[in-house]
Structures are given as C-alpha cells and as structure tokens.
Amino acid sequence: MRTLLLWCPDWPVTAAEIVDGASSAHAVAVLHDNRVLACSEAARREGVRWGLRRREAQSRCPQLIVVEHDPGRDARAFEPVVAAVEEVAAGVEVIRAGACALAARGPSRYYGGEERAAERIVEHVAQSCAVESQIGIADSVFAAGIAARAGLIVAPGGTAAFLAGEPIEALGRPELTDLLWRLGLKTLGEFAALPPGDVLTRFGLEGALAHRLARGEDHRPLAVRQPPPDLAVTETYDEPLARVDTAAFAGRILAEQLHDRLTAYGLACTRLGIEAVTEDGQELHRVWRHDGLLGAAAIAERVRWQLDGWLTGARRGTAVRPTAGLVRLSLIPDGILAHVGLQPGLWGDAGAERDRAHRAFSRVQGLLGPESVVTPVLDGGRSADDQVRLVPWGDERSPRRPAAPRAAPVPGVESVPILGQETDFAHLREQSARPELSNRQTTRRSGRPPMRQPPWPGRLPAPSPSVVFPEPRPAVVYDETGLPVGVSARLEVTGVPTSLAVDRAAPVPITGWAGPWPLDERWWAPEESRRRVRFQMTLADGRALLLSLSAGRWSVEALYD
C-alpha cells in the first residue's frame, strides 16, 4: 500500500526541547543506559554519534548538554504533532514517538499530487507545532521510513529497487542482520533475492517477516488511530432552572441525548460526571459511579438525584449550594467501555435486592455527597485505624495489605467469627494463592489458617473492640499511691494500675488489666512512626477499654462495648 511517513529527525532531542526547554541549537544529547540515543545537529558537528558512551561524548564535545531518556516525554510531546497531521489528513498511525504513517492515496488526490501533499503536511506541522519533519513516500511502511530519512518520494513500483541498495542493517534486527552479514548478504537486495520458502525454513518467522520488508511489502495494514469522539452533552437554558421538577425534566432530556450518543458509538459508561453552572457563574461538579453500565433511565435518575440534592440542599443549608438557578447543564460520560452487554453475577450479590440497595445508597450520596456513604474494607495492620479502611460507596473494594485471620478468642469453643473472617479473606486468597487450590482445601479441612498471608505480629487477638474512637480520648491511669502509672524502656510498669480517669472525670477503680504490649511501627519512616504500649483494662462498672501509652500520655483508643 502506498504509504506516507512523517519522520521528525532526532525526536528525543526535540521532545526534550519542547518539554524540558533544552534548546536544540546547542549541543544536546539524550542518553539511555549511558549511551547516546540521539543528539542535536550541533552535537553531531562536534563528533557525537549514536551509541557513544557519555564520557566519550563529553570528551568530544565538552559543552554537551546531557538529557536522560524518557519515553513518556517523547510520546507526550509527539501528540500535538499527530493532532496537527490529523488536521490535514485522515487516518494516522503512530509508529513510534517521532514517526507516524498514513495512507498516501487520500491526501495525494486531495492536494493534487504526492509531492504537494507532503509539502502541505510538513508545512502545517512546522506552523502549528514548530517542529521540523521530513516525509518519505513508498509502497510499504518500512520503505517509506527509509525514504523519509532522505526525504524521498519513491516512484510507485520502484520500492524493491530502492531498497535493494540499502545496507542490511536497515532492518533494525541486530541478531538477524549479524547472521546475514556473516553469510555474505550485505544489502537488502541480496536478502530479498533469496526464495521466501528457504528463508522461512532457515530463519523462522522473524526472518520471513524481515524478508517481506526487504522485498518492499507490508506484513500488516496500517492500524489507523481513531480520534476520540466528543461524547459530553451540554445544554444552556435561557430561563434559569430553580425548581427541582423543571431541572429534572431538563436533565431527563439531556440524559436521553447522552445515552443516544453513547449507543450510536456502541459505547456505555460506568461513571457519569454532572456539571452545572448557575446564573452567577458558580460551577458545580460531581461524579457518580455505578457498578454496571448506565442506561438512559439510570442516567436520568442520577441527574434527578443530583439536581434534587443541589437545589433542595440550598434550602437545607448544606455545604455545596448553588446561589442561583442553573443556566447550564453538562453530562460527561467517564469510564467508557464498548457496550457488549453486561453479564450479571450468577449468584451472590445479584438481582433486585442489590439494585434496590445500590439505589438507596446512591440517593443518600446525592443528598450528602459521595464521601458520606462508606463501606469498610479490611486491611492488614496492628491497630483499629490501620486494619479498617473506609471507601466511598461504589469505589473499588480492594485491600491494600492482606492479613491472616486471627485465632478464636476462646480456644476449643469455635464461635460465629470463624465464618466472618473466612468470608472476608476469601477473595484475598483468590488473588494471592490461586495456584495452590488443592492446598487450600486441605488447609481448610484441617482448620489451620491459610498460609502466605502476613500475620502482623503485635496486633491484638479477637475479640476486637466494638467502639473505636475516631479521636483517642486523653486519660490518666493512677497506681495505688495516686501517682500516674508509667512504663519503663524495659517494659516494666512503674505501679499497679488501680484507677482510671478519662477526660478529667472522677477516677474509676480498675478491676483487671493486662499489658503492656509494645508496638513500634514504621520506625524507618519518621513521619509515620508510632511507638506505644497498649493495655486492656476492665473497670468496676463493667466496661472494658483498650488504652495506649505513648510518650508518657495515656489515651483510650477503643471501648469493648
């Protein structure tokens, strides 16, 4: 296929200039693994070449500016170039950062000739991005790439002859070309002259592909880039929407538009951004998440909830309140997937009940904000705040740090907790220990906890406290002489805990205590480190508390309510 290839010389250097501001008028070299990957024209004049070591390049050109190679930077900087090419020609495939290809037939007919099309594209890229580029046109992508280095247009049908004179290294497969060189094949023409069947038997699939390239043929058609469609829908209203019912009606129309647009592309969204602008220019934005795909009714429902939340929230005096009616509404789909239908769960949390509950939670999120409805996820850790993470409803429920389940509180009497633990860690085991399926069943049968999960030594055994204070309460523990109890560096308690005063209230006698249990966490990270000892205490009034002593201060962490 006739292919036009746009090539930007020394792209890593140009990208470094665009992103980092290293002017390519000076001697600049981009290094990867201590070897020169690309250098500017000025550096080349000083004798810097591809593949030189940093020290050698600097000895040839002492004023050399050295930039580290960053593929992300190259790709980022190349995006505007591709966009500029797309403005004048359709169907662009990015081959790598610094080179993109397109079918030559369309632009050459539109601009009246291949040469004029090439001129037009190079000019447009230079004007809109200030990037120098060269174009090569040939019958295959590979040949066009070689032609672009010289800025040539290879005549139709002349590609094989054009490639015949090129050295074998142009294939860019060092192992193969090394072998071919030793076999005496020094040019692509000599390689192309071999019978294809013999090449395949001797050099395998990779050799056969290289042979096709050398003959001036493509091994696949261009994979053309699709510009991302603009899916957001926006509507402006002359009459500001101040009442919920009118706003909900407007939202419903907009929701249907959005759904139509998505289905026209065969897409569906899993997140929905709702944006509103009020009469006096205030902007409101909120993103809704959904487990399944959002249909027209579901989109309309969420828009209505959100508008209800915004407009009636104003009356109730919540934090986000529009100061005037809404004049513009936008729906921005996010998390877009190809709509191939959704397979609901076969058992477990599926069906009408789950939908009903999800709707209720979404409704509350609309009233109070997405952070207001949370669901707990168990994590690994040693204290209650580490072991539980609250994620907003609808977010991913994945633990950051796994942990092994704990032993039953009373040995010999197995009580309800066993199920709860097993349930919660079942999915973890799926992740971490999938290969040992048979092993898993044997461990379960023998009743031992599954292996390979961090045990988090130092965490307290079950039962856990049922009330955990978000802010620990300050407290003081006194011994029998009325002095505050402390713990020495050797973990010796200075006195027998006799009474406890919480928040400067009257002391309550202590009937039982255990500890100190030391905990020295994350001492390697100064800002996260915590060093404390913990105690369990029961009081004369029947309560049981979890206390901690850190830097001489007692506090009540949790209550065994």
Place this chain on the structure above:
Amino acid sequence: MAGHMISGTSALAGLVRTATGSAEAGAHRMLPVVAELGELLPGRGLRRGHTVAIAGSPRGVGDMPRGVGDMPRGVGGTRAAGAGCAAGGMSLMLALLVEASRAGSWCAVVGVPGLGVLAAAESGIVLERLALVPEPGPDWPTVVAALIDGVDVVVAAVPGEVPASIASRLAARARQRGSVLVPFGDWAGADVTLQVSRGKWEGLGDGRGRLRRREVTVVARGRGAAARPKESTMWMPGLVTKSDIGVISRNNDQQGASAEPTQAGVTPTGLTLVEPRRESA
C-alpha cells in the same frame, strides 16, 4: 366453554388461599437472627416492617467517665448522652445484624462514627453488604427514610430526643417497605426494645490474660406479642448460649456447615445451605 371455566377456577383454587393461611407466609417476611436472640423476639426473628430498638443499659448513663460515655454520637451530631453507648449496646446491635447479613440482606448503619468494623467482621457481618453513613447531618430523617427504601436492616443511632412524629413516620415507612428499622438509643413506639442489663468480661486478670468473652444478659420489652419482658443470658462476642454445652456443640455443627457456601461455593456440600435464604424479596 363451561369445562374451560371449571378448569380455570380449579386452577385458581390452588392460588387463592384464606387469610388464616397467611400465618406461615409470615415466615417469609422474617429475617433470621442468631438463636439466642431469637428467643427474645416475637416470631424468633426480625419481622420485616418491625421496629426493634436497642436501648442503652440504665447503668451506662451515670457511672461511666463522661468522655467515654458520650462517644457514639447521635445522628444529628448532637451527643446522645449515654443513649447508644451502654455497655454491650454496640455488640448487641452487631449480634442482631449477623444472621440477616449472612443470609444475604443489606445493612446500613447511620450515625455511628465509632463503629468497630473489625468487631463487626469478627461477629460475622458481611462487609460487602454493609454501608455506613457516619455523619448524616441535621437532615438525618431524610437519610434514614431513603435507606429504608432500599436496605433490609437500617440501624439509626438517633439523637437524644426524637419527635414522636418523625419516629412514627419512619416506622410507618419501614412497615410499608418491609425493612427492619433498628433505632439505637431512646425511641418511643418500638415493637421490641432490647437492652443489655448485665455484662461481665472474662479473661482479664491482674496484669495478665486478655479479654476473651463476656457474659451478657439481654432483656426484651415490647408491645403486643412481646409485652411480657423476657431475659436471656449469652456470651457476647461470638454468641454462644451460656450454660448449655449441647447448644454449643450444635452451633458448631451448624457453623461448620454454613461456613462453606460463602466461600465462593468451593465445596459442593455448601451449596445445599443456600436454601434457607428468604424466598420472598
């Protein structure tokens, strides 16, 4: 034609039942609870549409150091003085949810920022089906009403004084939607009120041991079928009825079997136990 009609009515006869037959249909409108608490509740379960309140124990108000006693705050952000925080109230609440949650019901807890999630998980509540609204703000009745619409069990830690109008409105909504409302704190007009009257921890000595379990006495008061106060003593975290070893072993058998199906149905024996789930949605 006539024969057609007869066959039509005879087909209907199987479908239409008398009102007296609906007593057993009520079993479908029942969420399971652990056996020990079931003894205290009319119908041995959480009847859909009922309001089952959990009150603070009378000792919880005065004796405890103020700061701790105040901690689980009421819904409105105002501090419910000792209302929801009586010794054992939180454990009792968790124990009430366990069986329903394991049987597939969705639960929501409103207005309890200090809920010990780890304790909830240990008691057997399925966290995937548990949602928390720690700070519902001043408009808590709207939030609770919205949750009643979609969730099977809604626990609402209410501020000290709840106007009777709001209480009856929420109770009526729960009755209409077939959800169980569990107010946590003072609540007028609940069908059953559960209360921890005594609690004693075991396992902690003088500088040794650790907290292991607690002997708890729960009292149920109510109206109608539950008018006579009932009392039951049980071990609280883990819920094994005290003094009855036979029950313990029976429980173990049940748990050993029922522990399987939730583990992604790995073992074929577990699949039979999905059956006891509620049939009617």
